[in-house]
Amino acid sequence: MDNDTLERQVSEPDPEMRQVLDDLLARDEDITARAVARLHPRINAASSITRSIERSRMLAQYQERQAEFRRWRGRPGKLSSVAAASALADRDVRIAELESQVALLTASHVAMIRAVGELGGFSKWAQFYESYSGSRDRLAQLGALPEATVDSLPQHRPK
Structure with missing residues (x-):
């Protein structure tokens, strides 16, 4: 393992989760632990996210960003x-x-x-x-x- 890979793993515990969260945010789909678990390549249950302090924190950060984007746009997601x-x-x-x-x-x-x-x-x-x-x-x-x-x-x- 080279230094860059090791550094990335230390600073970002789950890059796949970050990618899933970025995708959900970009598509303006509701960001939930269940939605992340459904799309994550290695996580199969929402509780794997909610029980982990780091994953739970990352989920909360993205949920807040999504709420802010939706407030900024002035509408809730997925309007008909x-x-x-x-x-x-x-x-x-x-x-x-x-x-x-x-x-x-x-x-x-x-x-x-x-x-x-x-x-x-x-x-x-x-x-x-x-x-x-x-x-x-x-x-x-x-x-x-x-x-x-x-x-x-x-x-x-x-x-």
């Missing part, structure tokens, strides 16, 4: 196609609602800035946002700042 389509439709409705809210807020923001400008307070507003250039840039990207063309001002001629 009908349930998945329903969840997707619900998200589409929520996205449409949020886009509508952004459009409303953008329009009201533009109207507010125009009103402030008409009252002569635009320079004060701009001065306020001077220290918030990132916010001002983001408002411009959203189209929440009024666009105006400035014509040349008539030159004052002394009489």
